[in-house]
Amino acid sequence: MRIFPKPRLVMSACLDLQPVRYNGEVVKDPFAIKLREYCQIISVCPEVSIGLGVPRDKVIIQKGVRLIQPTTGRDLTQLMLSFSREFLDGLDTVDGFLLKSKSPSCGVSNARIYKDAYGEEFYGRGKGLFATQVLERYKLLPVEDEGRLKNKELREHFLVRLFAIAELREFLSKAQDVKDLVEFHSRYKYLIMAHSQEKLKQMGKLVAEAKKNFKEAISRYRILFMDALKRRPTKGQHANTLLHIMGHLSSKLKKSEKEHFYSLVESYKTGQKDLCTLLEILKSWSYRFDEKYLTDHVYLEPYPIALNVIQQ
Ligand code: SF4
Known part of the structure; x- marks a missing residue:
């Protein structure tokens, strides 16, 4: 019987059953839940970490890679970039990332991107701001979102x-x-x-x-x-x-x-x-x-x- 190592996996906190989503809901993804039994989870919610509360107004990605909160008009780009840098600098060696799909912060490939700062004109799909920093820094590690892993x-x-x-x-x-x-x-x-x-x-x-x-x-x-x-x-x-x-x-x-x-x-x-x-x-x-x-x-x-x- 093989003895498996325990991977150190960074996971979006909402996949780790924490009620951190903008609406306070918990995400129940069976694969992410099962993984928690086999991995050492390092969970992170980038949006809560930059001071946005729960519940909170939605944020969006605007073309040109800006993180905007349309209802308040706040541009959170620099705040999110600084947090991402600090968080990743402080990480011990990790083995992979499982992030939340479609999120403007965590989405690995399919976050909605808008042409305008009000989230009205759809432009295309792309990466969330935190996920972009992760992908740039950890090119040799598995970095995925739970949506792709279906x-x-x-x-x-x-x-x-x-x-x-x-x-x-x-x-x-x-x-x-x-x-x-x-x-x-x-x-x-x-x-x-x-x-x-x-x-x-x-x-x-x-x-x-x-x-x-x-x-x-x-x-x-x-x-x-x-x-x-x-x-x-x-x-x-x-x-x-x-x-x-x-x-x-x-x-x-x-x-x-x-x-x-x-x-x-x-x-x-x-x-x-x-x-x-x-x-x-x-x-x-x-x-x-x-x-x-x-x-x-x-x-x-x-x-x-x-x-x-x-x-x-
Ligand atoms: S997707 Fe990322 S930023 Fe959004 S609630 Fe989950 S962990 Fe927080």
Whole structure:
């Protein structure tokens, strides 16, 4: 049974069940609520933090990236920028952000933007002001809003990155020598392969040469690792990784078992089977044949399975 790290996740306070919304309502998002069981939550409400009370009059984003409160005519842009800077400066190392969708402060991609300061003429969709600061500063971390994570693929990718980066943080805090790095890297090899063959090659070379200057090697490894996981793998990349893992087991399997697995991989590529099914099969075979190298491997269980079954 894998022991998971506890990611440090910055969450919009309203997703953390705090009644901080402009109307005092609580947001009940099942995924955010479940995440609270598995993460160390650092919650923040940027609007309350800049002195807007609850309840409060709505704020909007005006084109040109201004944060305006139409009823009072207040321009809160500088206040929000200063707060964001101070808050992010004061943060300890974190592993990701889950922010509230559509908010003019927290929205990651779909906040309403207006042409005018009264919120009357719609201009388009974009980022909230606080979210913009987060995205600029944390380019290698998963930063999402709960609205985007209703999409299963985006949610899985968010979870994979969140838990991997949390484990990387824990690893870096105690890594002593090259042996530790080799062990860590070998547990992550297939996860990295699924995301980027090119990064896997670079990281393999780095690990092989880490003896020369261990400190520098792990600092470069950290960047490469987070960068590698940034792009969501395609079905083809996952299929290729599944077949690589299968390579460790195929000599122990019956012809019919192998053929069945290969047909499932084809079904996965066309969207008829999901990745979980194939990973579960590989995991069961790894236990059956006592393949320790595989049972310890993160790719087969990248985050707690309970987070996968949330109905959105
Ligand atoms: S979306 Fe952000 S600013 Fe708005 S209530 Fe939630 S935490 Fe506060």
